[in-house]
Amino acid sequence: MLNPADETLVARLPEGVLRPLTPAYLEEPRRRVQGRAGLVAAPRNVDEVAAVVRACAEARVGIVPRGGGTGLVLGQVLPDIPPGGPAPLILSMERMTALRGIWPEENVLIAEAGMTLQAVRDAAEARGRLFPLSLASQGTAMIGGCLSTNAGGVTALRYGTARALCLGIEAVLPDGRVVHDLKRLRKDNTGYDIRDLLIGAEGSLGIVTAASLRLVVPPPQTGVAMLQVPDPAAALTLLALAERHMAGGVTAFELISGQGLAFLTETLPEIRQPLPGVPWSVLIEVGLPEGLPADQALEGFLTEAMARGLVLDGVIAQSGQQAADFWHLREHIPEANRRIGAIASHDISLPLSEIPGFIQAAGAAITARTDARLNCFGHLGDGNLHYNLFPAPGRNRADYDAERKALSEMIHEMVMARGGSFSAEHGVGRLKLGDLERWADPARLAAMRAIKATLDPLGIMNPGAVLAPARG
Amino acid sequence: MLNPADETLVARLPEGVLRPLTPAYLEEPRRRVQGRAGLVAAPRNVDEVAAVVRACAEARVGIVPRGGGTGLVLGQVLPDIPPGGPAPLILSMERMTALRGIWPEENVLIAEAGMTLQAVRDAAEARGRLFPLSLASQGTAMIGGCLSTNAGGVTALRYGTARALCLGIEAVLPDGRVVHDLKRLRKDNTGYDIRDLLIGAEGSLGIVTAASLRLVVPPPQTGVAMLQVPDPAAALTLLALAERHMAGGVTAFELISGQGLAFLTETLPEIRQPLPGVPWSVLIEVGLPEGLPADQALEGFLTEAMARGLVLDGVIAQSGQQAADFWHLREHIPEANRRIGAIASHDISLPLSEIPGFIQAAGAAITARTDARLNCFGHLGDGNLHYNLFPAPGRNRADYDAERKALSEMIHEMVMARGGSFSAEHGVGRLKLGDLERWADPARLAAMRAIKATLDPLGIMNPGAVLAPARG
Numbered sequence: 001m002l003n004p005a006d007e008t009l010v011a012r013l014p015e016g017v018l019r020p021l022t023p024a025y026l027e028e029p030r031r032r033v034q035g036r037a038g039l040v041a042a043p044r045n046v047d048e049v050a051a052v053v054r055a056c057a058e059a060r061v062g063i064v065p066r067g068g069g070t071g072l073v074l075g076q077v078l079p080d081i082p083p084g085g086p087a088p089l090i091l092s093m094e095r096m097t098a099l100r101g102i103w104p105e106e107n108v109l110i111a112e113a114g115m116t117l118q119a120v121r122d123a124a125e126a127r128g129r130l131f132p133l134s135l136a137s138q139g140t141a142m143i144g145g146c147l148s149t150n151a152g153g154v155t156a157l158r159y160g161t162a163r164a165l166c167l168g169i170e171a172v173l174p175d176g177r178v179v180h181d182l183k184r185l186r187k188d189n190t191g192y193d194i195r196d197l198l199i200g201a202e203g204s205l206g207i208v209t210a211a212s213l214r215l216v217v218p219p220p221q222t223g224v225a226m227l228q229v230p231d232p233a234a235a236l237t238l239l240a241l242a243e244r245h246m247a248g249g250v251t252a253f254e255l256i257s258g259q260g261l262a263f264l265t266e267t268l269p270e271i272r273q274p275l276p277g278v279p280w281s282v283l284i285e286v287g288l289p290e291g292l293p294a295d296q297a298l299e300g301f302l303t304e305a306m307a308r309g310l311v312l313d314g315v316i317a318q319s320g321q322q323a324a325d326f327w328h329l330r331e332h333i334p335e336a337n338r339r340i341g342a343i344a345s346h347d348i349s350l351p352l353s354e355i356p357g358f359i360q361a362a363g364a365a366i367t368a369r370t371d372a373r374l375n376c377f378g379h380l381g382d383g384n385l386h387y388n389l390f391p392a393p394g395r396n397r398a399d400y401d402a403e404r405k406a407l408s409e410m411i412h413e414m415v416m417a418r419g420g421s422f423s424a425e426h427g428v429g430r431l432k433l434g435d436l437e438r439w440a441d442p443a444r445l446a447a448m449r450a451i452k453a454t455l456d457p458l459g460i461m462n463p464g465a466v467l468a469p470a471r472g
Numbered sequence: 473m474l475n476p477a478d479e480t481l482v483a484r485l486p487e488g489v490l491r492p493l494t495p496a497y498l499e500e501p502r503r504r505v506q507g508r509a510g511l512v513a514a515p516r517n518v519d520e521v522a523a524v525v526r527a528c529a530e531a532r533v534g535i536v537p538r539g540g541g542t543g544l545v546l547g548q549v550l551p552d553i554p555p556g557g558p559a560p561l562i563l564s565m566e567r568m569t570a571l572r573g574i575w576p577e578e579n580v581l582i583a584e585a586g587m588t589l590q591a592v593r594d595a596a597e598a599r600g601r602l603f604p605l606s607l608a609s610q611g612t613a614m615i616g617g618c619l620s621t622n623a624g625g626v627t628a629l630r631y632g633t634a635r636a637l638c639l640g641i642e643a644v645l646p647d648g649r650v651v652h653d654l655k656r657l658r659k660d661n662t663g664y665d666i667r668d669l670l671i672g673a674e675g676s677l678g679i680v681t682a683a684s685l686r687l688v689v690p691p692p693q694t695g696v697a698m699l700q701v702p703d704p705a706a707a708l709t710l711l712a713l714a715e716r717h718m719a720g721g722v723t724a725f726e727l728i729s730g731q732g733l734a735f736l737t738e739t740l741p742e743i744r745q746p747l748p749g750v751p752w753s754v755l756i757e758v759g760l761p762e763g764l765p766a767d768q769a770l771e772g773f774l775t776e777a778m779a780r781g782l783v784l785d786g787v788i789a790q791s792g793q794q795a796a797d798f799w800h801l802r803e804h805i806p807e808a809n810r811r812i813g814a815i816a817s818h819d820i821s822l823p824l825s826e827i828p829g830f831i832q833a834a835g836a837a838i839t840a841r842t843d844a845r846l847n848c849f850g851h852l853g854d855g856n857l858h859y860n861l862f863p864a865p866g867r868n869r870a871d872y873d874a875e876r877k878a879l880s881e882m883i884h885e886m887v888m889a890r891g892g893s894f895s896a897e898h899g900v901g902r903l904k905l906g907d908l909e910r911w912a913d914p915a916r917l918a919a920m921r922a923i924k925a926t927l928d929p930l931g932i933m934n935p936g937a938v939l940a941p942a943r944g
Contacts, residue, residue: 105708107715149661158720161661177918183823185821185823186855187628187821190893190895191900191917191938192919193665200661216720217719220717220719237577244689244692244762247721247761248759249719289718289721291769296763301762349660350657351580352656381658421660422662424659426661443649443652447645453926
């Protein structure tokens with residue numbers, strides 16, 4: 001049943017863009033909130049996206065952009081309809097899945113926003129190239145969402161976040177104008193960086209409809225190892241040693257805690273663990289030039305690391321299968337976490353040298369206040385930790401309802417006091433609006449609000465995401 | 473002699489910030505135009521910068537930010553004072569030269585805007601790190617200017633442009649508010665990318681006063697070679713081969729034309745040329761991991777390249793001195809150009825696969841229209857060519873006054889028709905305002921204007937740079 005605003009809106013939409021509003025459009029992965037919406041539109045091309053945006057602007061209907069729906073900060077769901085306002089329209093990119101072109105000799109590909117990250121990676125691989133962005137959710141996450149949230153993942157250490165992999169965009173601005181800027185250029189200094197403004201804006205300044213993406217030639221030699229380290233401080237010294245040995249060839253450097261391994265043992269016992277039960281370990285992947293076999297390079301590195309006491313034990317993958325097994329373990333830590341059921345999750349980053357002190361101080365503070373279990377893991381090479389709390393054995397999530405907020409605030413305070421970030425790679429969405437208000441530099445926040453107000457004066461673009469709606 | 477606006481302004485400025493207005497503040501490297509100014513302020517810290525900006529805002533006096541003054545597009549000089557308006561104030565960063573901190577174990581350094589690029593590189597080197605941005609003008613160019621113009625240079629292929637090397641900024645906005653965002657983080661997804669908006673804005677949205685910069689561990693093995701290639705198409709295939717061999721280890725890949733070598737012979741005969749007289753050559757630098765000597769890697773690469781006909785002749789540097797000599801040659805091509813005296817210079821970029829066709833077609837079109845000599849050289853790995861025209865022997869620059877504009881337009885039209893850029897790394901400044909108006913995507917240009925109007929409603933920040941002043 002449509003309300004009057006929707007009837008006007010429907011009449012203005014391009015023919016055939018509407019889709020049935022099924023529950024899947026209203027979900028987010030952790031199922032903590034349920035979105036609300038009036039209509040779902042799935043345009044087939046950028047002109048239809050522009051037409052939908054213009055129609056929504058005329059009808060003053062909010063737009064909630066939707067990619068693969070894998071975001072973790074509620075950027076893709078609007079749970080509360082503004083009082084008196086019409087329900088928003090969900091703008092799904094699911095039909096814009098074309099590979100517009102690939103130029104392997106240029107290391108460039110142009111993808112529409114609805115291509116999954118996996119599809120982009122596959123398209124590159126089919127032409128002998130690598131699109132290096134890699135996330136656990138890559139089979140579902142769409143490239144438009146990856147850009148709109150500046151996704152990070154496990155290879156950011158070497159290749160950067162999504163931002164660093166984007167050369168140009170096509171996007172629809174809140175007034176329906178289309179930015180056509182799908183350049184295949186490495187250098188283009190012609191005015192303000194509108195591309196990077198839309199990247200990471202989580203759909204609140206416009207809709208990214210396509211992007212030209214940077215590919216790389218896959219390294220001829222790759223190697224993976226799992227290494228037991230004495231503690232996080234040693235892991236950081238080990239990272240510096242790896243960087244010195246590998247000349248930029250460290251692709252990933254992931255920290256794994258003993259609690260993470262224990263959760264895997266508990267929930268996914270079929271996953272093989274090469275270093276079972278160790279308190280701290282690291283998964284390292286390297287990609288190296290022709291003429292330097294990866295196992296040889298890793299062995300030289302490991303010999304020095306063990307001599308210096310930075311590594312206590314280690315396994316270098318002896319086959320592609322074993323390397324895949326190591327990654328399989330790492331990538332199932334979030335799944336094990338889901339099965340245990342987190343009390344609270346924190347996607348934090350810290351200056352590298354602050355990490356050991358933070359892990360020690362925050363761990364002690366948590367132990368002093370609660371019996372919750374802690375799983376601290378993540379992309380150590382980027383200073384990015386997933387710092388998550390779980391119920392003690394025999395208790396459940398709801399038992400911690402009273403202390404959740406205070407624990408999270410304590411953790412964020414300790415992070416921010418060390419020059420860190422309360423959202424390293426997931427974004428702000430609607431979940432972290434309060435954190436942004438509290439922690440962002442005031443002048444930067446004022447500039448953000450001014451830009452939002454000037455580009456989206458009607459406030460229709462992903463209302464309430466990143467910035468709270470302007471108070472009237 | 474001060475005009476009334478200046479007297480009011482002087483009274484509002486922090487004590488001791490004014491400097492004598494010497495001619496050096498009004499110059500740009502090619503000496504084509506002379507700037508105008510009323511006052512010169514050289515603040516000692518960010519609070520003084522903010523005070524100067526607030527005073528200028530109150531007095532409605534324009535601000536022309538000045539770093540090392542090496543820009544090539546007139547971003548640092550305002551030749552025409554707006555009718556009826558007061559002369560602008562030059563805001564020089566010359567006194568903000570502190571290294572605020574260096575964290576080698578994090579690969580991070582925080583520099584004030586007035587540090588020269590060379591000083592930043594030296595500070596990193598003193599702690600065993602490399603700040604990889606590298607430009608011919610690095611002894612004079614300041615880091616604030618490098619960021620404000622998103623400088624590129626010879627290592628962008630591997631390490632990116634200035635934008636990719638900046639983790640955070642401190643900046644003064646046009647209303648005098650200070651953005652304090654000197655984070656030392658690799659990942660921080662907390663709202664709009666104000667940092668990248670100021671980077672490349674050429675001082676027209678605010679003043680960058682300090683930056684946290686990304687360092688790298690220098691590769692343990694480096695090697696340099698000069699290689700004769702049959703033509704630009706072969707050079708591109710050679711680049712792809714190098715990328716496949718080196719796994720991201722290609723640091724620089726510079727194209728040199730026979731005309732460039734001839735200009736060196738003519739103006740700087742003392743510079744040794746390892747491949748004298750060859751029509752096309754490439755300077756390649758690689759940085760490789762422990763265990764893979766660079767000369768061994770280059771030899772393997774060169775053997776395959778010669779077998780495939782991609783290289784006709786080549787010299788691998790046998791010592792650090794010889795490597796430095798090769799770079800000395802490359803870096804003196806701009807100096808030779810200056811001595812010959814260009815008719816017109818074009819800082820263009822193209823999609824890599826368009827380069828051979830462009831070089832052929834543009835070369836033919838120029839030959840058909842003029843007797844001018846062409847020196848086409850540059851950062852081939854980035855698709856960035858410096859495509860410059862010079863007088864025929866016995867003629868001089870002024871002889872081409874009548875045809876200069878049409879030749880440049882023809883070149884830019886051929887570049888833009890191939891999806892290229894009319895300003896790859898130098899920026900827009902005041903020189904390329906017309907090009908931006910003509911070639912920029914209209915929706916992107918509209919977004920730029922909206923952002924300028926909302927952040928700088930008085931139009932005081934580097935007036936007339938990047939965007940023409942709003943018409944009343």
